[in-house]
Amino acid sequence: MSKDVLFDKIAFLGIGLIGASMARVIAREGLCRSMVAYSRRGVTRSKALELGLVEAVYEEPAEAVAGADLVVIAAPIGAYASLAEAIGPTLSPGTIVTDVGSVKQAAIDAVQPYLASGVHFVPGHPIAGTEHSGPEAGFADLFEGRWTILTPALCSDEKAVEQISELWRCCGASVETMKPEHHDMVLSITSHLPHLIAYTIVGTATSLEEDLRQEVIKFSASGFRDFTRIAASDPVMWRDVFLSNKEATLAILQRFNEDLAAMQSAIEKGDGKTLLDFFSRTRDIRRGIIIANQAD
Numbered sequence: 001m002s003k004d005v006l007f008d009k010i011a012f013l014g015i016g017l018i019g020a021s022m023a024r025v026i027a028r029e030g031l032c033r034s035m036v037a038y039s040r041r042g043v044t045r046s047k048a049l050e051l052g053l054v055e056a057v058y059e060e061p062a063e064a065v066a067g068a069d070l071v072v073i074a075a076p077i078g079a080y081a082s083l084a085e086a087i088g089p090t091l092s093p094g095t096i097v098t099d100v101g102s103v104k105q106a107a108i109d110a111v112q113p114y115l116a117s118g119v120h121f122v123p124g125h126p127i128a129g130t131e132h133s134g135p136e137a138g139f140a141d142l143f144e145g146r147w148t149i150l151t152p153a154l155c156s157d158e159k160a161v162e163q164i165s166e167l168w169r170c171c172g173a174s175v176e177t178m179k180p181e182h183h184d185m186v187l188s189i190t191s192h193l194p195h196l197i198a199y200t201i202v203g204t205a206t207s208l209e210e211d212l213r214q215e216v217i218k219f220s221a222s223g224f225r226d227f228t229r230i231a232a233s234d235p236v237m238w239r240d241v242f243l244s245n246k247e248a249t250l251a252i253l254q255r256f257n258e259d260l261a262a263m264q265s266a267i268e269k270g271d272g273k274t275l276l277d278f279f280s281r282t283r284d285i286r287r288g289i290i291i292a293n294q295a296d
Helices: 018-030 042-051 062-066 077-090 105-114 159-172 180-206 210-220 222-231 233-245 245-267 271-292
Strands: 008-011 033-038 057-058 070-073 098-099 118-124 125-126 147-150 176-178
Touching: 008 018, 008 062, 008 159, 018 033, 018 159, 033 062, 033 147, 042 057, 057 062, 062 077, 070 077, 077 105, 098 105, 098 125, 105 118, 105 180, 118 159, 125 159, 147 159, 159 176, 180 222, 180 233, 180 245, 222 233, 233 245, 245 271
Parallel strands: 008 033, 008 070, 033 057, 070 098, 098 118, 147 176
Antiparallel strands: 125 147
């Protein structure tokens, strides 16, 4: 079912998995009149045009945002400051800028200083994704039944926040608002630490002797396969996530290390009761995720 037009022109700064998925669902629902993109890579520009995701793809971010009433930053967090600096002088009062990154305080620190008065920044984070990247990885149902978290400042324009909220609702997501520092702590637990663990476990496997490494690959059980799927995510994006959310990640990593040490001690002592109690408590988390309809 088609929704009302929310924007005249949307410019995507980055057209990978998230940007391409947004473009597909926005086009399907008729939420804007025109979409363009910026990408620094020629192969990405060609693929986005070949797939018909947008009407034009530019080599310079300032060219892409000219005349746009919504700008979506969908690039790795490490590129935010340079993108904001490039587009700042081009944006007209009333333009809304949002993003899709998984670290919010760093996004605000990188973008807000370059935006003139009257340009509204509404940071956002869709809790959705796959291990695939690039414009060809996008699909219109990616956000269906998922959450998008917005972290607007207290002084943010209410109309701009509502427009972005409505955009995400039309894309199939439920919308929650929270403070950026709280978002970063929550995501350090639900997303950032699991990715760090997955990268580490798969990295450990790659350092095994050749014969053993080949057997690990050949006889991968579901647990290891899940880790390899997570560890196949975009390495540039995740490098930037960990460097940008350093404090929250280190804090939760310290707690994880303490829990891991406790598990190691229980195994060494043959303490089955401690292991069983711990595993029983953690199983309840999975049940809660299923009840909340957030399980794949």
